[in-house]
Amino acid sequence: MKKLINGTDTVITDALAGMAAAHPSLRVDQENRVIYRASGPRPGKVGLVSGGGSGHEPLHGGFVGYGMLDAACPGEIFTSPVPDQVVEATSAVDGGAGVLHIVKNYTGDVLNFTMAAELSGDEGVEVASVLVNDDVAVQDSLYTAGRRGTGATLFVEKIAGALAETGAPLAEVAAVGADVNARSRSFGVALSPCVTPAAGKPTFELGETEVELGIGIHGEPGRTRVPAAPARNLVRAALSAIHDDLGLSGENLVLVNGMGGTPLIELYIAFAEVDSYLRERGAQITRSLVGNYVTSLDMQGFSITVCRLTDELTRLWDAPVETPGLRWGR
């Protein structure tokens, strides 16, 4: 394993130092491991806090800023943050209108955020949560920890963040977040596994002619392994899983997301296939993103997330945003 790190123990602190140096718009609390907007909480605005294991950059720290999050709590690589971080972030961003936790549905994230929400509640902060669980690759979700939260997290953060900037109350911000999640589905494909600094070797083995369908974003293996195939077929496998569950029609927000090690030129190839698939079904790509947004370290592969838009959601998507990872209108 070769990594651009100083040591396996200092990955998070060193990266936070880099974020602090690179982005004057952010304030990084190294001790508590929280990334804030440098501008601090805005009185009367609902605060948005998210977090999760590191290794998915720019999620979440790269989405702190005007129009999205107020704070992000990075855990160790692929490990949920601890409640203390979230409690600290929650009280710091409370502008008196309460705080929304955006939580990806993993046992660890749910447990730690739930504990944090209780502790913050004890401290008198009003907390609501949105649980993101968009990953259709998880079948039989009744008999599992449920669907995972993946690409839709970005949509929830952007759209709930835009609504929060308007001064909407906590319940409404939480409701729009839940609505975005309910309207979104994702499916991921790995061409290669990733290597965590701590493990130092691939998290699963994948033959030279195999790809893994239904991978999550934690370097965990997916659900089925199939022979390597053209981009067209892989995209169609992903979209048909999404279509079966969501029904693809109308106006859509589409994310073709790289897992970290896939060149952008290949993501555009995948996007071209998404475009033709949706056209064939009479569905429309109203807004889109192509790039590395919710990654899995250096994994080669991609995920597709589709959100069925309403006019209101499109409007909130288009609202100005100014974060290291997503920026327009400012």
Add this chain to the structure above:
Amino acid sequence: MKKLINGTDTVITDALAGMAAAHPSLRVDQENRVIYRASGPRPGKVGLVSGGGSGHEPLHGGFVGYGMLDAACPGEIFTSPVPDQVVEATSAVDGGAGVLHIVKNYTGDVLNFTMAAELSGDEGVEVASVLVNDDVAVQDSLYTAGRRGTGATLFVEKIAGALAETGAPLAEVAAVGADVNARSRSFGVALSPCVTPAAGKPTFELGETEVELGIGIHGEPGRTRVPAAPARNLVRAALSAIHDDLGLSGENLVLVNGMGGTPLIELYIAFAEVDSYLRERGAQITRSLVGNYVTSLDMQGFSITVCRLTDELTRLWDAPVETPGLRWGR
């Protein structure tokens, strides 16, 4: 080799189809292989055209739009575009004020752009060129094809693009581009080689405990191979090469660029080291970018580019830009 492609022969056309579908702000001419602003040329504005081998995305196509390029000409993977593409693009973006070619210093790029400039001149378009050659890893440049053009290309495109939007004449736009190039230096490090779709295997071999210093962006090996080392040491090796040549002081624009396969979290670790190195020398990071901007397909590694700013250059850097790869102020 596993790639997210449909076939090695259709990589460029499929990716262009994806870009066209993803970005309504762009118009893609598939036949001539040119990416344009959808809005077309603006009368009286100098047109900016760049191009080069594909595989460096988002460079150049991702930098077409308000405040940067008017057109980009993508060649095959790592292969300069042909003169026809450039001639086509040049006449299409000419708004009567002439056209600036931004050319990275590689024999192939120089030859093809030179031929194109002559042909465009024959057609009556006024053409000027900026040659970007910022890569200090190329030593003895008198006895070689000269320094390569790498990360500074992005700076030249942004800053010359901003000046062009103001209606400045061709000579001034070319001069600011040349000035940015003269004030910029880069150095790249590879932790792994990249795999081109056509070759199907790594372009060079690198042992499990080796890194390659001074790599270019075409998957070509670098100048020296050294044992793998902490990020800190690699960054310092890169910066000391830059410092020896440029002298690091004053205000700087810094790009910590991923080669395509390196996680963003690691680039931030590198950026933290750049920050401390510059601080130690009393130099300041006035503006910065951290991410994948001038890539080498799926190569793991990074490059650092430093440009010594003037107030005027900072102002042009800050000017609004609206492209798929770089956006602010709009």
Add this chain to the structure above:
Amino acid sequence: MDTPFFTAWFEEITDVVAVQREHLTELDAAIGDADHGANLDRGFKAVREALAAKPPASPGAALVLAGSTLIRKVGGASGPLYGTAFREMGKAVGDAPEVSPELLAEALAAALAGVQKLGSAEEGDKTMVDALAPAVRAFSQAVRDGGDAPEAAARAALEGAAATIPLTARKGRASYLGPRSAGHEDPGAASTALILEALRATGTR
């Protein structure tokens, strides 16, 4: 069992987790996300530091401090779960200066209840519960029968962990694999077995 006993238990856990770190991570790589060894190693090292920095006045205080430290330092699924387990144990023993085997049996049952309340895993879901539940039963049974309770609990935990191998996971990250989770030992069950083996070893010092 007095306060030094519980401090020694955490010493023992810290040592064995450090040694088994790679092994636990490998188990987690197979059906999870390859961080269980690192998580527990980080957590128990913090527990050791916390106990040294602020020596607890009672077994209950030691257990609560250890549990809170795990919650504050581990993250992931195992942090809150193990943290809750030790905190519930601590609350169950209260401020008793000495913990009798009977009281420890109650405390272990409280730990299990805490884990199940938080994580809603049943036995057979392929989680740490599959090692903890039989260990709790064996400990109580041995106390009632006058047997070697820590020995019985350690053995039951080990067997419980081994018995997770053929199971299909229904909780935690491994559940995403569905049938492909079968054939691998659950990392949390394996670490629970280590923790109870550490209890046995501490008792034989």
Add this chain to the structure above:
Amino acid sequence: MDTPFFTAWFEEITDVVAVQREHLTELDAAIGDADHGANLDRGFKAVREALAAKPPASPGAALVLAGSTLIRKVGGASGPLYGTAFREMGKAVGDAPEVSPELLAEALAAALAGVQKLGSAEEGDKTMVDALAPAVRAFSQAVRDGGDAPEAAARAALEGAAATIPLTARKGRASYLGPRSAGHEDPGAASTALILEALRATGTR
């Protein structure tokens, strides 16, 4: 040598480049960017198509069309260089319906001059010039001596290409490697040797 001869030469080049595509790419991977085989394969296939689509009226027209096609289809360093080489050859033979060995010698010299004017490489810089220059000399010499000129040129090009192995590159992408470029054959020199060998083979049909 008439128009069909030159068409046959390009047929032969196209075939041998297709066969040697991987080999040329491997040479380029070692000291360049692994595209020389793909570049020439794409280029000469386009030449074949262009000659078939618009059969040339004279050897000069065939050479100019081939050169222009390479410039339009190859890109990279080799596209303009080989394109210029064939265009200069074509211009040198003019609209003669038959090309004598003497005229071909002149045309080859014009090709070399074109390549050097464009790329400013000298012999010894480890480029295609190292194969082309000795081939041009050998061809002229053999014409003067009444020898087998294509045979002499092909041999000289092959030797020239082999002689690039120990050289340190001073032009093109390989120059970035400095001393590490030594020990590898220059891909452009290798392809020039193939092109001249194809000339010889066409003559013996």
